[in-house]
Amino acid sequence: MPRISSMVIVNIVNILGSIAAIIVALLAGAVLISIAGQQPVEAYRALLDGSINGKRAIAETLVYSCPLILGGLSFAVALRAGMFNIGIEGQLMIGGLAAGLVGALHLGLPLYIHLPLALLAAMAAGGIWGAIPGAMKAFSGAHEVISTIMLNYLAYRLTAYVVQKTGKWLPVQPSLQATKKVVPEARLPRILDGTRLHAGIIVAIIAAFVLWYLLFRTTFGYKVRTVGLSRGAAAYGGINWGLTITLAMLASGILAGLAGAGETLGLQGRQYTAPQGYGFTAIAVGLVGRNNPIGIIFAGILFGALNSGAPSMQADAGVSKEITQVLQGFVILAVAGFAVLNNSSLARKVLTSGQSRRRDRAAAIGTEPDVEVRAGPPAL
Amino acid sequence: MTTAPDTISTETAAIEMRGIVKRFPGVVANDGINLVVRKGEIHALLGENGAGKSTLMNILFGLYHPDEGQIFVDGDEVHFHSARDAVDAGLGMVHQHFMLIPRFTVTENVILGHEGAGGLVLDRQAAAQRVGEIAASYGLKVDPAAKVGDLPVGMQQRVEILRALYHGSRILILDEPTALLTPQEVEELYGILGKLREDGGTIIFITHKLREVAAISDRVTVIRRGKTIGTRVTSETTAGDLAEMMVGREVLLRVDRPPARPGQEVLSCQDIVVTRPDGTTALDHLSLTVRRGEIVGIAGVEGNGQSELVEVLSGLRRPDSGSVHLNHRDVTQRDPNGFRAAGLSYIPEDRHGRGLVLDFPLWENVLLGNTEREPFVYDGRIDVGETKSITGRLMGAFDVRAPSPETIARTLSGGNQQKLIIARELQREPEAVLAIQPTRGLDVGAIEFVHRQLVETRDREKGILLISFELDEVLDLSDRILVIFQGKIIAEYESGKVTRTELGLAMGGRGQEEHLAAD
Ligand SMILES: Nc1ncnc2c1ncn2[C@@H]1O[C@H](COP(=O)(O)OP(=O)(O)OP(=O)(O)O)[C@@H](O)[C@H]1O
């Protein structure tokens, strides 16, 4: 009998769980559409039509997927270290701003130098924006949920400030509430004629594979995952907790910064001051992809498809495109629900006998009581 | 033995399990187990690590569903779907790894799952009173208002027992209840269990310690590799018989140990002072030395500075003052990997909180502490294939029973988890080993094996520092015994020159005066 490793089983269970969750969400959406007096079958056909039927539709799906995949990766790497990064939106915006400013400079450089420069600027800016809350937690214990939310506001305001007030020395255009147009040498090239699809999607997919490699094949990733699962074991293994969460948040910010750069250099051609909300959908993408970089590629494409199919659903089936937002909500709920079921044997025990299993009482000899209580990333 | 089991043999059994089968991916944990537990007896369940004891009890308690087999409680067949069903049928369980909520008080923990329809809105005062009453009637000394996280292990276990009694259990399952207890606490537990039996309670008691089987049980059932080997009346059997039934061969209950030939110093600390966060002194100018080729045992009552000493000697904590030397190098300021680089291996006391990442597969657990070391890692890149094959070899050499290196550590039996840690730490070819409670939860065969490994490591000219609350282990294994009391070493004995009683007295701080006078 061929022996299937339990890791493989875990992965299969996760994938099946996500697929089942998506089906449940679509069914729930269908009910909602019927209640609204419309035809769910037609609505979904139109949704599919608008998201995968033909070159243009597919291109649009991928255009939407690009920031969602990068954002999902950003969320995942932080969560692997036990950090709940709510600050992707801000990191994304700061990254986009840096890319937009560098990209709008007339430097007279060729594409293969100017574009990487703009991308690097975005990574650096996003990375710093991510590393700050990591370092704050490492040094003072400041909770990342609070500090990343605060840094989001700081990012919005800083962008507005830069756009409004720095016209003398930076390439901004206050009348448009945006930075100046990115020069052609710094644009992410279009990769499909007649569509908006740009090279950002390639960056996103490469980033996913790089992150997979980092997480599962390097000591950096090993440390990140260990820290996220057990601080006690991390200390025992000589892994510096503070440094590791800071680096994980740095990586998270870099990925979010890249997501911002993709929008600025690939799609919009400039950075606007209004936040776009990708950072929050990215959290959902990370969760649906179960914090696995490869899973996140698929989750990002799914959410991209929901976005790109929405207009045709409205046009062809008369279903308000806001329903796709509701669908996204359903997917998130269903995935979360299935994750709980997945841990069911455990969850059931905890619920029925009212006991927490997280903490092993063997811990009682000489360990800090808080070490194992910490659940680490929820097994979503 | 106070009760005569035979007089009740005609009554229906309290518990009967017939032909229980439970399969996990890659393992048959229970392979047709039969178990009959009579009313009012203390029934010991004995078996090697991974034999399937915890699984069987989890089935009995409704936490797992058997793939095959029947369960009868008081003669009636039952089908439990959850622990709640089992509790309703009068069962209670104290798990191998306790399941309490540290932030809750004793009372809150005890009444959990029994709050009634109102959820957590309940009459705390009445509950606390009732908890207090039950505690008093069984001599379970514990403060109902204390936070569980603040209690020592022995107390926490009483909370678990209290829980069961509060919920009306007549049949109590205890999974390795003594593994974490000090000898005094074990005695107290015996008292509590004896009382329960007098009141007509039935107790199933899992243990690896043959001495405990003899001390407390009326009958004993042995299982091996998921099968029932047999049930015996305890008074009609011997430790040797039971060990042989368990392991399937003759077991040396004591490892032969040639006299030590100590060489140069390899691990030492000088004048270590550690102050606890609450201002009390944990280590009070403590010094000790371990030489190559010797096993130094530290005996002491829990809480006399052992855990702080271990943290200082492993790099997890910097002492307030004093220094640590490893292999002639001052390592006081290093981190745990710095200690490892200097030649230390550390078998931690807390395998779940420290020694393992339970959600990692076995091979990633073998990587723990080896992240800066070839052949596991080259330039920050993990050699997955090599690490897995080393893991496979270690599993073979140390008899870690699990389907493959990919198995998730959480699913291993407690003893097999421990063996994996020991395997990882000893494969490193250390200069010195810190072995803290190294055989906790291991079966007699595995203890023999680990003890032999430690003695062999010693004979390869390595130094070993052993800390154990198991007096027999310290006595059997150590070439020199140090007694720790209130953060100081207060006595030192040569191997074989001290009795259990003397050691016990010294551990309580008695004899300190004479010792100091003799200096
Ligand atoms: N949830 C699980 N998933 C997969 N395998 C499991 C699971 N629980 C137990 N096993 C396997 O079943 C076997 C029996 O385990 P069990 O915990 O019952 O042993 P045990 O007799 O209690 O051992 P120990 O004395 O070491 O605690 C082991 O091989 C273990 O790896």
Ligand SMILES: [Mg+2]
């Ligand atoms: Mg067990």
